[in-house]
Structure formats: structure tokens, C-alpha cells
Amino acid sequence: MHEYDLIADWYAAQRTGHIGVPEVTALAASLPAGAMVLDVGCGTGLPLTRVLLEHGCHVMGVDSSRELLARFQANFPHVPVVCAPIQSCELQAGSFDAAMAWGVLFHLRHEEQEQAIANIARALKPGAAFLFTSGDAHGSSDGAPMNGVPFRYHSYSIAGYRDLLRAHGLTLESTHTDPGGNVCFQSRKTG
Numbered sequence: 001m002h003e004y005d006l007i008a009d010w011y012a013a014q015r016t017g018h019i020g021v022p023e024v025t026a027l028a029a030s031l032p033a034g035a036m037v038l039d040v041g042c043g044t045g046l047p048l049t050r051v052l053l054e055h056g057c058h059v060m061g062v063d064s065s066r067e068l069l070a071r072f073q074a075n076f077p078h079v080p081v082v083c084a085p086i087q088s089c090e091l092q093a094g095s096f097d098a099a100m101a102w103g104v105l106f107h108l109r110h111e112e113q114e115q116a117i118a119n120i121a122r123a124l125k126p127g128a129a130f131l132f133t134s135g136d137a138h139g140s141s142d143g144a145p146m147n148g149v150p151f152r153y154h155s156y157s158i159a160g161y162r163d164l165l166r167a168h169g170l171t172l173e174s175t176h177t178d179p180g181g182n183v184c185f186q187s188r189k190t191g
């Protein structure tokens with residue numbers, strides 16, 4: 001999607017506060033020193049990639065927006081990035097200790113979410129954690145425009161995500177809704 005290219009400065013300016021920080025801090029704290037983490041839809045990297053880096057993780061960022069990645073690279077010049085849609089980008093199999101996708105999957109149509117989860121699952125080591133957010137009811141809907149740009153959202157139900165994850169060797173361990181209304185899914189590669 002290229003909508004974020006149209007609102008990059010606006011998005012970067014309004015992505016303040018601590019939404020996602022507690023969950024990513026918990027994820028980072030659970031990882032071994034020097035863990036390799038795939039940050040899917042990394043945006044500008046603020047505030048969430050910074051949490052991973054502060055915990056000593058190595059990060060690879062993937063995002064489909066050139067404009068947001070340019071800001072990410074200005075913030076974190078030494079962190080490798082790939083500009084590509086996560087559902088089709090090439091990732092080395094079994095190479096990541098964890099992955100996160102905060103505020104990303106609900107931008108993808110249902111079949112694209114399945115492709116994304118399959119691609120991410122392949123890239124994880126056995127036992128690796130995958131943290132993501134989405135909704136909790138199956139469907140598609142138009143959200144409020146962001147800075148005048150329309151966005152459409154797509155979600156599975158929690159049971160639907162559980163089945164989808166299981167089909168790709170991941171087990172859903174827990175879910176909760178954060179203060180920003182994001183439904184957070186903690187899962188792990190078990191298959």
C-alpha cells in the first residue's frame with residue numbers, strides 16, 4: 001500500500017505516546033541477548049523499534065512505504081531495511097528469534113494477511129515469538145481517513161487468527177486489548 005507515502009510527515013508527527021511500548025518491552029525482555037527481530041511495517045521506528053534496539057536486539061525493518069522508511073533510516077541509519085510488502089518480500093527461512101507487526105496486518109486484505117503470516121512464520125526459528133495487532137471480528141470496513149487519505153481495514157476473528165496461525169506452525173498464546181483499542185496477539189512458532 002502507498003497511502004502511508006501520502007501522509008508520512010503527518011503520521012510521523014502524530015505517532016507519539018506509548019502505544020505498543022509495554023508489549024514490545026515485554027517481548028524484548030523475553031529474548032536472548034543479541035536476538036534477531038523482524039519488525040514488519042516498522043514505520044519510522046519510533047517508538048517501537050527503538051525499544052528493541054535499547055534492549056540490545058538486532059533488527060531488520062520491512063515496510064512498503066518508501067517515505068516512512070526514509071524517516072526510519074534517518075532515525076536508525078545502521079539498521080537494515082527492506083522496502084517491500086511483507087506478504088511477498090524475500091526473507092531467509094528460520095533466521096529470526098522474533099517478529100512483530102504492530103498496526104500492520106489490518107491494512108492487508110484477508111488473503112494477503114494469510115500470505116504475510118505464512119512468510120513471517122517461515123522466517124522464524126522454532127520457538128520464536130510473533131507479536132502482532134489487528135481486530136477481533138471477522139470483516140472489512142472503512143476507517144476514519146487519516147489526514148484526508150481513506151484507509152480500509154480487514155480483520156479475522158480471534159478464532160480465525162488462531163486457525164490461521166496454526167496452519168502455519170504458530171500457536172496463539174494470548175490476546176488482550178490495549179488502551180488504544182489494538183487487539184494484541186502473542187504467538188509462538190511451535191510447528
Ligand SMILES: C[S@@+](CC[C@H](N)C(=O)[O-])C[C@H]1O[C@@H](n2cnc3c(N)ncnc32)[C@H](O)[C@@H]1O
Binds near residue numbers: 001040041065085087
Ligand atoms: C499504522 S503504521 C504502524 C507503523 C509502526 N509499526 C508503528 O507502530 O508506528 C502501519 C505501517 O505498516 C506499513 N505497511 C502497510 N502495509 C504493509 C505491507 N503489506 N508490508 C509491509 N508494510 C506495510 C505502512 O507503510 C506503515 O508503516
